[in-house]
Amino acid sequence: MIKNSLKIAKVISQHHSGRICGRLRLQKTIHILKHNGFDFDERFEYLHHGPYSYALHDETQRLVSWDILDERKTAQGEYVYTMEDEGRELLDAYPDLLSGARLPPDVAINSLEDHEPGVLELLSTYYYLLESGRSKKRAWEELQELKPRRIKYKDKALELDKELRKICQEEAAGN
Amino acid sequence: MATNLIRDPVHDFIPFSAKDKLDQLLLDLMRLPELQRLRRVCQVGFTSLVYPGATHSRFSHSIGVMHVARQVLTHLTETGKPIPKDDIRAVVCSALLHDIGHGPFSHSFEQVSKSKHVVWSEKIIKCKRVSSKLGAELTGRIADFINPTPKTSYLSHIISSQLDADRFDYLLRDNIMTGAQYGHYDLGWILNCLRSNPQKNRLEVSSKGKLTIEGYLQARYHMYRNVYYHKTVRAAEVMFKKIFERANYLTQNGDKLEGDPIFTAISKGQSISLRDYQRLDDAKVWGVLSQWASGKRDKVLSDLSSCLINRKLFKAVVDEPTDEKKNMNVFTSRHLKISNFFKKVPQGDFLWQEEEVIDTPYRPYSPDDKNPMTSIYIQTKNGEPEEISKTSKPIEALTRHYGMYRIFVHAKHADRVKQILEEKDDKK
Numbered sequence: 001m002i003k004n005s006l007k008i009a010k011v012i013s014q015h016h017s018g019r020i021c022g023r024l025r026l027q028k029t030i031h032i033l034k035h036n037g038f039d040f041d042e043r044f045e046y047l048h049h050g051p052y053s054y055a056l057h058d059e060t061q062r063l064v065s066w067d068i069l070d071e072r073k074t075a076q077g078e079y080v081y082t083m084e085d086e087g088r089e090l091l092d093a094y095p096d097l098l099s100g101a102r103l104p105p106d107v108a109i110n111s112l113e114d115h116e117p118g119v120l121e122l123l124s125t126y127y128y129l130l131e132s133g134r135s136k137k138r139a140w141e142e143l144q145e146l147k148p149r150r151i152k153y154k155d156k157a158l159e160l161d162k163e164l165r166k167i168c169q170e171e172a173a174g175n
Numbered sequence: 176m177a178t179n180l181i182r183d184p185v186h187d188f189i190p191f192s193a194k195d196k197l198d199q200l201l202l203d204l205m206r207l208p209e210l211q212r213l214r215r216v217c218q219v220g221f222t223s224l225v226y227p228g229a230t231h232s233r234f235s236h237s238i239g240v241m242h243v244a245r246q247v248l249t250h251l252t253e254t255g256k257p258i259p260k261d262d263i264r265a266v267v268c269s270a271l272l273h274d275i276g277h278g279p280f281s282h283s284f285e286q287v288s289k290s291k292h293v294v295w296s297e298k299i300i301k302c303k304r305v306s307s308k309l310g311a312e313l314t315g316r317i318a319d320f321i322n323p324t325p326k327t328s329y330l331s332h333i334i335s336s337q338l339d340a341d342r343f344d345y346l347l348r349d350n351i352m353t354g355a356q357y358g359h360y361d362l363g364w365i366l367n368c369l370r371s372n373p374q375k376n377r378l379e380v381s382s383k384g385k386l387t388i389e390g391y392l393q394a395r396y397h398m399y400r401n402v403y404y405h406k407t408v409r410a411a412e413v414m415f416k417k418i419f420e421r422a423n424y425l426t427q428n429g430d431k432l433e434g435d436p437i438f439t440a441i442s443k444g445q446s447i448s449l450r451d452y453q454r455l456d457d458a459k460v461w462g463v464l465s466q467w468a469s470g471k472r473d474k475v476l477s478d479l480s481s482c483l484i485n486r487k488l489f490k491a492v493v494d495e496p497t498d499e500k501k502n503m504n505v506f507t508s509r510h511l512k513i514s515n516f517f518k519k520v521p522q523g524d525f526l527w528q529e530e531e532v533i534d535t536p537y538r539p540y541s542p543d544d545k546n547p548m549t550s551i552y553i554q555t556k557n558g559e560p561e562e563i564s565k566t567s568k569p570i571e572a573l574t575r576h577y578g579m580y581r582i583f584v585h586a587k588h589a590d591r592v593k594q595i596l597e598e599k600d601d602k603k
Contacts, residue, residue, distance in 0.1 A: 046324055055533055058576045059533065061576070062497070066503050090507060093507075094511060097510070097514075100524070131291065132294055133294040133297050146326065
């Protein structure tokens with residue numbers, strides 16, 4: 001639990017901007033990273049906007065209640081998460097805590113951060129369909145129906161998928 | 176006149192009419208090796224290590240779910256618009272087949288093999304022997320029902336939702352078989368109060384069902400907290416996971432494991448064929464654990480396997496709720512104390528595990544979905560149906576999540592680790 005929660009906090013701290021805007025973005029970011037082989041234990045299921053983890057939601061809320069994360073709601077109704085000082089101190093004080101876990105490098109986080117939420121939603125849903133046993137062809141056919149407003153991001157999503165796979169390969173080769 | 180009867184500890188007689196084509200199809204499906212395999216898969220994994228009576232199988236549960244689904248459909252037909260025969264067939268067959276992809280020890284094996292049972296279910300349903308019984312159209316509908324998206328018909332909620340036949344059956348069945356007494360609720364009255372709302376694509380409950388739904392959700396809460404999340408059950412699951420982590424470590428280093436090569440493949444994280452997957456059951460896993468226990472190649476694998484077989488389980492040296500606000504430093508420093516201790520123990524990484532279970536008994540909404548399958552709507556005498564937590568204080572209380580935090584360690588190190596934790600407290 002300590003590890004699971006801190007992994008989420010660490011991902012947020014790795015963002016260039018030091019924050020993650022939107023619960024949807026947080027959910028899709030973690031799911032995409034998990035799909036690419038990084039160590040996240042949260043289980044995802046399919047809801048309206050694609051893969052969603054109730055455990056991730058609960059863990060995030062608890063990090064907020066423990067003053068590790070700050071949660072603010074913008075005028076547009078979007079939730080913004082940033083690290084609190086206490087969270088930063090915790091990660092600094094116990095660098096060994098996350099040792100052994102395969103964590104995403106900054107470059108992977110930055111790739112995700114550069115894309116619109118719609119791209120992440122489409123890619124995450126595509127991954128979910130693959131995880132559910134669909135072939136690539138069938139997954140894209142289903143996405144036409146499931147995500148008619150997001151399908152315009154298909155090229156960007158595939159580009160991001162390629163980029164992440166390259167990062168993972170380079171990381172594996174580096175190790 | 177029923178010609179076939181199955182006697183069930185939860186539902187008593189489950190009839191199959193000789194004149195009913197659907198009933199005959201269900202019996203045909205039950206005879207398939209793919210479904211018979213579920214006789215050899217325990218419904219509740221390692222729970223029988225705590226509740227010795229809980230040795231019931233996925234097979235009996237599958238028949239129970241099918242029976243409840245039939246009852247749900249009967250009530251919906253009596254109280255609402257007629258449901259087309261094809262839809263009834265799809266729902267009832269899905270109910271019977273919904274767990275067909277479960278591996279040994281049910282959910283424990285999903286973590287070890289890193290594969291979802293619903294994916295295997297779909298593959299098995301589409302295999303020649305099963306799909307030839309069902310026909311192409313029904314096969315496709317069942318696959319959609321057991322792996323639904325929000326666009327799937329509300330009839331899939333009978334298979335998967337907060338009010339599904341799956342949960343209706345397993346709470347009562349596990350309650351009876353464990354003898355725990357926490358999971359009883361009034362299924363008959365809930366079925367009587369179920370209504371369909373095709374316009375909203377969901378199931379609803381009539382106003383008379385509110386109190387019974389309260390009892391049902393409380394039963395769910397108590398069964399999870401006291402049975403499924405029981406610390407000793409979790410300890411066994413953690414050990415099972417650790418055994419396969421060790422096996423993975425060994426195979427990654429080029430070692431060959433004793434026993435069926437399928438377990439070497441699973442340990443390596445390799446994909447396995449559908450044919451091989453269907454050879455798996457609880458007995459096969461106990462068999463390989465027994466071989467590993469008496470094996471000479473690796474002491475850690477042998478010791479962990481032997482301990483699980485003989486119920487010498489990991490001990491929970493920390494076991495506490497995480498519901499209330501706590502200083503994260505307390506958790507962190509304690510975690511590190513134990514982690515540092517096991518760094519000095521040879522192969523210590525395989526001898527302890529931190530674990531937390533977080534659960535929300537009832538989720539009235541999710542930030543991602545305004546109308547999730549986890550919501551329950553109660554019909555009101557005047558106007559729109561209301562989401563139940565808005566009208567029920569006990570259910571409102573169940574919308575808060577709770578967590579249970581544990582650190583499990585190998586039994587032979589438990590006393591020393593407890594001492595270390597106490598030393599830390601003394602210094603404070």
